[in-house]
Amino acid sequence: MTLVGYAELPADTFTVGPASGAYNNGLRGEARFPSQPVQGFSGVQFGPQGSYWFLSDNGFGAKNNSADSLLRLNRLSLTPKTAPTGTGRAEVGNFISLRDPDRKVTWPIINEASPERLLTGADFDPEGFFFAPDGTVWVGDEFGPYLLHFSADGRLLDAPLPTPNLAGLPTLRGQAPVVVGHRGSSGTRPEHTLESYRVAIEGGADFIEPDLVVTKDGVLVARHEPVIAVVDAAGKVTEATVDVASRPEFASRLTTKNLDGVDVRGYFAEDFTLAELKTLRAVERLPALRGRAYDGQFEVPTLAEVIALVKDVETRTGRKVGIYPETKHPTYMTQVAGRNVSQLLVDTLKKEGFTDPARVFIQSFETANLRDLKANILPKAGLKVPLVQLVSSPDEAPYDWTAKGDTRKYGALTTDAALRDIATYADGVGAYKRWIVDDKAQTTDFVPRAHAAGLLVHAWTMRSEPTYLLPAYRNDPEAEMRQFLRAGVDGLFTDFPATGAKVAAEYTAPQVRSPQNPAFSTGAANAANIGSSGGFEGLTLGVDGATAYALLEKTVTGDLPGQLRLHAVNLNTRQWALAGRYLLEDSGNAIGDLTPVNADTLLVLERDNGSGAAARFKRVYSISLREKSADGTLKKTLVADLMNVQDPQGLAPSTVAGKFTFPYVTIENVIVLDANTILVANDNNYPATGGRGAAVKDVSEFLWLKLDQPLTLGAGVGRR
Numbered sequence: 001m002t003l004v005g006y007a008e009l010p011a012d013t014f015t016v017g018p019a020s021g022a023y024n025n026g027l028r029g030e031a032r033f034p035s036q037p038v039q040g041f042s043g044v045q046f047g048p049q050g051s052y053w054f055l056s057d058n059g060f061g062a063k064n065n066s067a068d069s070l071l072r073l074n075r076l077s078l079t080p081k082t083a084p085t086g087t088g089r090a091e092v093g094n095f096i097s098l099r100d101p102d103r104k105v106t107w108p109i110i111n112e113a114s115p116e117r118l119l120t121g122a123d124f125d126p127e128g129f130f131f132a133p134d135g136t137v138w139v140g141d142e143f144g145p146y147l148l149h150f151s152a153d154g155r156l157l158d159a160p161l162p163t164p165n166l167a168g169l170p171t172l173r174g175q176a177p178v179v180v181g182h183r184g185s186s187g188t189r190p191e192h193t194l195e196s197y198r199v200a201i202e203g204g205a206d207f208i209e210p211d212l213v214v215t216k217d218g219v220l221v222a223r224h225e226p227v228i229a230v231v232d233a234a235g236k237v238t239e240a241t242v243d244v245a246s247r248p249e250f251a252s253r254l255t256t257k258n259l260d261g262v263d264v265r266g267y268f269a270e271d272f273t274l275a276e277l278k279t280l281r282a283v284e285r286l287p288a289l290r291g292r293a294y295d296g297q298f299e300v301p302t303l304a305e306v307i308a309l310v311k312d313v314e315t316r317t318g319r320k321v322g323i324y325p326e327t328k329h330p331t332y333m334t335q336v337a338g339r340n341v342s343q344l345l346v347d348t349l350k351k352e353g354f355t356d357p358a359r360v361f362i363q364s365f366e367t368a369n370l371r372d373l374k375a376n377i378l379p380k381a382g383l384k385v386p387l388v389q390l391v392s393s394p395d396e397a398p399y400d401w402t403a404k405g406d407t408r409k410y411g412a413l414t415t416d417a418a419l420r421d422i423a424t425y426a427d428g429v430g431a432y433k434r435w436i437v438d439d440k441a442q443t444t445d446f447v448p449r450a451h452a453a454g455l456l457v458h459a460w461t462m463r464s465e466p467t468y469l470l471p472a473y474r475n476d477p478e479a480e481m482r483q484f485l486r487a488g489v490d491g492l493f494t495d496f497p498a499t500g501a502k503v504a505a506e507y508t509a510p511q512v513r514s515p516q517n518p519a520f521s522t523g524a525a526n527a528a529n530i531g532s533s534g535g536f537e538g539l540t541l542g543v544d545g546a547t548a549y550a551l552l553e554k555t556v557t558g559d560l561p562g563q564l565r566l567h568a569v570n571l572n573t574r575q576w577a578l579a580g581r582y583l584l585e586d587s588g589n590a591i592g593d594l595t596p597v598n599a600d601t602l603l604v605l606e607r608d609n610g611s612g613a614a615a616r617f618k619r620v621y622s623i624s625l626r627e628k629s630a631d632g633t634l635k636k637t638l639v640a641d642l643m644n645v646q647d648p649q650g651l652a653p654s655t656v657a658g659k660f661t662f663p664y665v666t667i668e669n670v671i672v673l674d675a676n677t678i679l680v681a682n683d684n685n686y687p688a689t690g691g692r693g694a695a696v697k698d699v700s701e702f703l704w705l706k707l708d709q710p711l712t713l714g715a716g717v718g719r720r
Helices: 192-200 246-253 303-317 330-335 341-351 368-381 399-403 416-424 446-452 479-485 498-510
Strands: 001-007 039-048 052-056 070-081 089-097 124-129 138-139 146-150 159-165 176-182 211-214 220-222 227-231 237-240 255-259 262-268 362-366 387-391 426-430 456-462 491-494 537-539 548-551 563-570 576-583 590-598 601-607 618-628 632-643 669-674 678-683 698-708
Touching: 001 070, 039 590, 039 669, 039 678, 052 124, 052 262, 089 590, 146 537, 176 192, 176 498, 192 303, 192 498, 192 669, 211 563, 220 303, 220 341, 246 262, 255 491, 262 362, 303 341, 330 368, 341 362, 341 368, 362 368, 368 387, 416 446, 416 669, 446 456, 446 576, 456 479, 479 491, 491 498, 537 601, 548 590, 548 601, 576 618, 590 669
Parallel strands: 001 089, 039 124, 124 537, 176 491, 362 387, 387 426, 426 456, 456 491, 537 590
Antiparallel strands: 001 698, 039 052, 052 070, 070 089, 124 138, 138 146, 146 159, 211 220, 227 237, 227 262, 255 262, 537 548, 548 563, 563 576, 590 601, 601 618, 618 632, 669 678, 678 698
């Protein structure tokens, strides 16, 4: 790549307007400048008669410093230096002031009371623009982020367009994933208690999960297992969910039973009446991990009481929380307890009037009872409730298979043919999480294969304690949840539903918002999901003249580090779509601008945050809108390395031995001139220094660069 033209604009270039530079961290002092500096540029488009329009950045580097910096489009005439004896010049002409006299902005702006309501760098941070075919101007903003629509003379035409949160999660039907409180909020309260379920609901769970066992008198209660306390041969309690072992009145109930092929010594729910169980109190099942702070406080709830809790929440708050009951050990329940737990469950749902298929899932680790529910029990009850086949770890097996001499394990339920068979009697699979993400933290193909069979995928179980997390997550349970959500799961079972709801909200929040979004200054809770000034650094018009492409500068919370969303916006319908994801070469980099090449290709400026001697990475890439990976990452190809430009004629004053570098921290302007040439310019962040020397104010430099390989231009691209 070769420098074939060069021009610069002095740093201290001013144009008419009020004095400026009076603010420092929001505090007003004396104005530093008698008028308006021609600020660093953050976007470029062609102007009339060979000129260019440049968009000035928001002002003096930050929102709280820029209340007296007016937002403008400046027209420049550029004369490049093309020979060693030539002179490169940039001359400032007229400007367009961006303003809101019709009060389209619904929150207070700096010039709120003035008739013109000139917009300032404390109102918006403009970072890209284009002229639409109708002559109007579209500007990308970083603070909201918003798209702003102006008339040709700078009058705001519409209310700022907020950015929808197009997470693009590959769920079965594109729906939001659900968070299931696994046994309630079992990471913070004793499992399967009304208190645990209440905390789960308050934490944001969409569903709560009661495991169901049956009492001696045929009532369904919520316990993890029919054995409510396990006692070894020495009389030591090795696991318990109630305090039964400390109750002498029930000492005679200690017994040994065969539970799914294993002899278990302990106390069993089916040997107690409901009245007797109600005298017991819940204890923490994992005391070494979660303590005993809540032992002895809560009863064993019935399924009817769990449903009543959910109904009460709906009455008081309007929230429609669902329940996700598991039929525990149905073969055992039939053979040993003499009860059909599936029938009892359906009877209870009907009796309690809780049969909305949008609020109930029935799950089981066995297959036969789900088939019976599908073929017989639910149709006879006149119900259509979704069923979920649980799929445990590879070393385990559905006990209804084992009881009949079938030696297959759960892996037999994970083949494509088996998933299609599951879809004949169930609506989803509840998968052990290692089927989805393996023990090396690599995402498998389980979810897309299950989705191909038409099945929902709900993953279990997300726990926050380090002992349950793979090393790749570095003790961060949210990182694990994000990987599963990006994998496309339709729901998460978690012992910590408040954490699950927080992570899910990153993807389901209706808008992308930065910390500078004005909603947060007008009383809304600050739920920013993108970094400060992380909005639209790149904005351009596609060659079709009807599609705007808007590229965020920072990663939306929950997306992969360094992955930036590229939006396609239909200017006629104002419909937004996710065009793809741009992956930075380093997650600490940033993008600077966006411009079209043809219908399928855009150019992107990518740069590091170094300036002067610290600058290492300033490049132009082409991205293909058609070629992308499964997660939407766009294919990119290096077009220009701005830190390695050949300047054999010595056109630039900073060129050394025929090599030119462009070491400014922000390079935010690129436009295609013809198939062989692009124009690139920096944002000088006036009055910043450092690009060409620690004590030297950064000038605005304009580069005409001849590419090593020609571009294939679409209609209307380039200087006409």
